[in-house]
Amino acid sequence: xxxxxxxxxxxxxxxxxxxxxxxxxxxxxxxxxxxxxxxxxxxxxxxxxxxxxxxxxxxxxxxxxxxxxxxxxxxxxxxxxxxxxxxxxxxxxxxxxxxxxxxxxxxxxxxxxxxxxxxxxxxxxxxxxxxxxxxxxxxxxxxxxxxxxxxxxxxxxxxxxxxxxxxxxxxxxxxxxxxxxxxxxxxxxxxxxxx
Amino acid sequence: xxxxxxxxxxxxxxxxxxxxxxxxxxxxxxxxxxxxxxxxxxxxxxxxxxxxxxxxxxxxxxxxxxxxxxxxxxxxxxxxxxxxxxxxxxxxxxxxxxxxxxxxxxxxxxxxxxxxxxxxxxxxxxxxxxxxxxxxxxxxxxxxxxxxxxxxxxxxxxxxxxxxxxxxxxxxxxxxxxxxxxxxxxxxxxxxxxxxxxx
Numbered sequence: 063x064x065x066x067x068x069x070x071x072x073x074x075x076x077x078x079x080x081x082x083x084x085x086x087x088x089x090x091x092x093x094x095x096x097x098x099x100x101x102x103x104x105x106x107x108x109x110x111x112x113x114x115x116x117x118x119x120x121x122x123x124x125x126x127x128x129x130x131x132x133x134x135x136x137x138x139x140x141x142x143x144x145x146x147x148x149x150x151x152x153x154x155x156x157x158x159x160x161x162x163x164x165x166x167x168x169x170x171x172x173x174x175x176x177x178x179x180x181x182x183x184x185x186x187x188x189x190x191x192x193x194x195x196x197x198x199x200x201x202x203x204x205x206x207x208x209x210x211x212x213x214x215x216x217x218x219x220x221x222x223x224x225x226x227x228x229x230x231x232x233x234x235x236x237x238x239x240x241x242x243x244x245x246x247x248x249x250x251x252x253x254x255x256x257x
Numbered sequence: 258x259x260x261x262x263x264x265x266x267x268x269x270x271x272x273x274x275x276x277x278x279x280x281x282x283x284x285x286x287x288x289x290x291x292x293x294x295x296x297x298x299x300x301x302x303x304x305x306x307x308x309x310x311x312x313x314x315x316x317x318x319x320x321x322x323x324x325x326x327x328x329x330x331x332x333x334x335x336x337x338x339x340x341x342x343x344x345x346x347x348x349x350x351x352x353x354x355x356x357x358x359x360x361x362x363x364x365x366x367x368x369x370x371x372x373x374x375x376x377x378x379x380x381x382x383x384x385x386x387x388x389x390x391x392x393x394x395x396x397x398x399x400x401x402x403x404x405x406x407x408x409x410x411x412x413x414x415x416x417x418x419x420x421x422x423x424x425x426x427x428x429x430x431x432x433x434x435x436x437x438x439x440x441x442x443x444x445x446x447x448x449x450x451x452x453x454x455x456x
Contacts, residue, residue, distance in 0.1 A: 089326070089329065089330075092329070093326060096322050096325060096326075097322065100318045101313075101318065104317065104318060105311060105313065108311050108313065109311065114313070114317060118317060118320060118321045118324070121321045122321055122324045122325050122328065125325045126325060126328060126329075129325075129329060191306065192311065195306065195307065213272065213274075214272075214304055214307035214308055215307055215308060217308070220274050235269060235274055235275075236265075238268070238269065238272065239265035239266070239268040239269045239274075240265065242265075242268035242269075242271070242300055242303065243264045243265055243268050245303060245307075246264075246268070246299060246300060246303055249303065
């Protein structure tokens, strides 16, 4: 399975020359690698742990791991899948070390990083939606959360999710369907309470 | 398919994640079941809701990236410092034997044995000797002298010293060297066991 190495950030595709230069210790080339993948890593970390600052720390760890591992790659790897896998594992390690329930402190400051638009009404709506989504994600197990985030938010297919998480595709299907049902029930309950 | 599929099956159908055969069955069911169609619509609405990526500000990415580059720089600096320290230690280790003077070999250890005092000097002896000190080098093994022979030896030596003869006394074939010291009461006498010639 090869995930696209092109990022939606406009950073463009990482060519093999950049990868090779980064492997040889070229700092500028490594920074280019970071730029190409930082969005997917930070975005996934934010979804999984729910704290921007924690997600930034996790993303830094992920790229430091990438830097350490670069020389061990015999050939240009599927960096996208590798980074997804390392990000998911680093998030779980981070939660375990900090013994903190994930996704609980989004709270009122979530609007600060949710929308760059200075429209208070829109910010309020987005903030409420995001808080709802994150609250829903807390009802899932780690495996279900990782599967649903990779499938729905990162847009990977079930086979790609299975490859990233190192699971059988049928297991991932079960996790995804369970997560969708749990989230639907959670949203129904919160809607009912609001009414 | 007449019975409604499970919610989990509908959830998979909504994302087109089911097996092709199951997808076809559910599709056939949806044609006749309005409630399941509503369920599917809700799941699809949820999916659209999930799919909106978090709009993270550019500063968040820049801060993260700068953090990584800063850590790498710190690590590189630390690596250079370590290499320099190891190199300095190696140079010092190489220079040390050349700059420090070589230690002198250990001094020869001397054993001192005090020989019991001689019996009162004979009347003929002009120089009474009270005590006698024999010294020998560690590496020279003194010949074991029986106690009886030692008595006789000292007697002979006393006689020899008293006579002031310069010829050593012939005694058990030993070679005798007498060294006069500043103190007239002290004479150093060296004995060497005869290696045993034909005589």
